Amino acid sequence: MPQAYARKGAEPPVVAAHRAALAELPFGDRQDFEDAARGFVGTIPDAAVTAADGRVIWSLAPYRFLEADEAPDTVHPSLWRLAQLNCRHGLFEVAPRIYQVRGFDIANMTIVEGDTGLIVIDTLTTAETARAALELYRAHRGPRPVKAVIYTHTHSDHWGGVKGVVDEAAVASGAVAVIAPDGFMEHAVSENVIAGNAMLRRAHYQFGMFLDVGVEGQVDAALGKSISRGTVTLIAPTDLVRETGETRTVDGVEMVFQMAPNSEAPAEFHIYFPAFRALNLAENATHLFHNLLPFRGAEVRDPLAWSKYINEAIELFASRSDVLMGQHHWPVWGQARLQTFLRQARDLYKYVHDQTLRLMNHGLTAAEIAETLTLPDTLARPWHNRGYYGTVRHNAKAIYQKYLGWFDGNPANLDPLPPVETARSTIDYMGGADAVLRRAREDFAAGRYRWVAQVTNQVVFAEPGNQEARALNADAFEQLGYLAEAATWRNAYLFAAQELRRGPTAAKRAVGGDPLKALxxxxxxxxxxxxxxxxxxxxxxxxxxxxxxxxxxxxxxxxxxxxxxxxxxxxxxxxxxxxxxxxxxxxxxxxxxxxxxxxxxxxxxxxxxxxxxxxxxxxxxxxxxxxxxxxxx
The missing domain is CATH 3.30.1050.10 (SCP2 sterol-binding domain)
Structure with missing residues (x-):
């Protein structure tokens, strides 16, 4: 298998599609750039974090190419815009006594100043980045002690760095509270264990972790740049919030909680700060359309419940809020703006849910719904509704799966042949690999990359040693990656191309540390x-x-x-x-x-x-x- 290869540039149909996107989308709207820079306090060069042994845990230095104003032909201009926004890093003031460290991992660390110390909301993915984030805060705001840690939900990029901000002894002594939603431990440690090996392998495609960073490779992970590569830690919660309306007062700061289980995570909550007129919706109202079924795999998320939680948050807190923040991306300020933001997010999840069900009840299959369903302009044009992480196409398929499962009802698809046997028979019926590749090259030249990727992958499964088929399949995936507005789709396509050219990526999984002990x-x-x-x-x-x-x-x-x-x-x-x-x-x-x-x-x-x-x-x-x-x- 060849180990080195040259990436190809964007084909003319890709360039034309990007030019059309530039004309169709509101690139003149620079409000997000203003918001992402608002309240900047300070940072360190490239947000660089290294381990004690010198290993690079995190750095934005490889992403300096994103300083160019115009997107290259190999990156969708809308994705380029988000990738630029996700490069903003440092300590930011959100409101008096509320700060965020952004750009030091895929998620944000939110820090609330109490009367004598700090409440740290979400601790990033690894202890090293969390420690660096807290040190950045203290360098500008002073050496205040941590009084409480809050986990907003169960995904590891929101709790894995906890031992970078507090130690177990302080928690065990009662000096530091760890607050989380009900069911946190069960879901935090179990989701990636039973099917964890398969999820990790598939995550290579979702996040592009083994792609080179650059204009022909990984440019973003949608929720942030990437995932830090340090030490994942965990300290069990000492206080579980179980019902909407529960309050906690920590170090003089009152917090009101809204439960949002089975939305973006199986256990998740929102937090309202009455004294600061600030609302934190965790990961349920970010600057993108979220995943209902991640490429890495998970239980299908419930968009109907998700929409209802946002609606409830509008009713409970929006009229009393001046700033909306999340645990990814940047805040939204102003009551009118944040209410519009929340209504559009609410209606996005509700619309895609309801319209998928409508088409499903007309008898359309998952693939047909994905091909049919489009958003109205009022939902499609706002930048925060764009499909950078979860697209309408694959989220509609997730909803179909949630309600009807994998089977589309056609008995021909009830017990199909496995992939290799299907591929061999298909290619044989089509006249053999040479005939297929001859037609596929013509379709590639015509810009039919979806079909070329599909049919040449059949040749690869029928004849895995067919280098011409592998090369053309990789070329088609590559162009699809350049076309993709979604970071997840881009990463998956480009990583597929890389593995066809180089072979599967070798990676080791070590089960251990705090997550293992927490089982x-x-x-x-x-x-x-x-x-x-x-x-x-x-x-x-x-x-x-x-x-x-x-x-x-x-x-x-x-x-x-x-x-x-x-x-x-x-x-x-x-x-x-x-x-x-x-x-x-x-x-x-x-x-x-x-x-x-x-x-x-x-x-x-x-x-x-x-x-x-x-x-x-x-x-x-x-x-x-x-x-x-x-x-x-």
Whole structure:
């Protein structure tokens, strides 16, 4: 497989499409640029953050090419505009006593000044960037202590940096409160575990993490530039908010909470600050149309509930607010402007939901709805409604999936052949690869990149060693990437092109650290069930008792019919083996830092009964690595 390749420039149809976009969209509206710069206090060069060993955790230096006024032919001008806005970094004053650090990670850190200390809202993705953000604040506002940390929702870019701003001892002592929405821990640590390996691999496509940064590569991640590459940490909440209208007063600052579960995240809330007339809608009203089903994978989000939460926020808080902020992007100031912003966001999610359901009830399939559904100008033209992260096309498909699932009702699609067999038969029916590629080259020249990507990918699946097919498939994906207004679509297309030219990207996944420790033992055993190779387990049956000494807990794990089941709070006297260990020992084994046998030999795991059953169980588990093929068989 060739490892080096030259990227291609934009083809004439792409250039023409970009020129049309320049004429159609309101590029003369510079309000967002004014808002993104408003309240600037200070920053550090390129927002650069390094680890103790010198590794670059975060830097905006590679994005200096975005200083050019005009978008190049290889980037959609609307996406170029957002990418420029997302380059603004530093400490910003939002309102008296409310500040944000923006551009130091994909998300924002919001800092509220209390009477004696600070309330830190969301702690970025990694401890290193969070520490740098807080240091930036303190460099300009003084060394105030952290009195509370708030997690607005369950995605790791909003809590992973917590140990960069506070330590566990301060939380355990009660000196620092950690406030989060009800259900936070369950969802924060489970979403990316059970299907975590597949999600991580697919995230390579969504975020373009292994693309070169530049005008022919990654330019943005829509919610921010990218994701920092440091240490993900977690401290469990000490205070859960469960109902809308609940209040908390921390260090003299009153906060009113609005619950918004199953919107952008399964556990999420909004925060209103009466004294400052400031409203924080977390990630439910950002400067883009959000994802209802991320490319990386997740449970489908509920746009109807999402719309209702925004509507409720308008009713509860908008008339009493002078500034609207979120945990991505920049604020909106002025009561009239923020109300218009919220109404347009509310109606965007409601419109796409309702119209998808309308077309669905007329019998249209997901693909047909995506091809049919368009926004009215009043929703399409506002910049904050543009599909940089979630597009109308793929969000409509997500809504279809939420209500009707994967099957479109046509029995021809009920049990289709798997991809490779489908591709081989299709290409054979079409007269063979040479005939397909001859036609595909003509269609490429005509700008039919969607079809060329589709049909040449069939050739790749039928004949993965066909270099001509790989090259043309990559070229088509590349042009689609240049065409895309959505950062997610651009990243996915360009990364597909890269992997066709270079082969799958090698990446390692290490399960460990705070997220692993935060898993309940039930979750760990659930994950072991996912890792069990059912074919290897055929004909095997045994029961193992697990007695945990720290913390105290007991489980019975049973292998039967190639499935793992467990019961908590009990052991069985007839078990094949009984193990005594600490939770830390289990974590060490799960994260591959040791083995059950090594721990037994070291005396950290004690076993009664048939220890061979433990070794047999360990031999039945698969290992997952996020480098499986996606764009080829």
């Amino acid at each position: 309940t033992i039930d979750m760990v055993f659930d994950f072991l069930g996912v890792r069990l190779n059912g074919q290897k387990a055929q004909g095997k049956a045994f029961t193992i008792n697990w007695v945990f000494t720290d913390p105290a807990a007991a489980y019975t794990l049973t292998l039967e019919n190639s499935a793992l089941s467990y019961l908590s709070g009990r052991t069985r006297p007839d078990a094949d083996a009984t193990l005594s260990l600490t939770r830390a020992t289990l974590d060490a084994v799960i994260s591959r830092r040791t083995t059950f046998l090594a721990e037994a030999q070291a005396g950290r795991l004690k076993a009664d009964g048939n220890l061979a059953k433990l070794a047999e169980l360990a031999s039945l588990f698969d290992d997952f690595t996020p480098d499986f093929a996606i764009v080829e068989p």
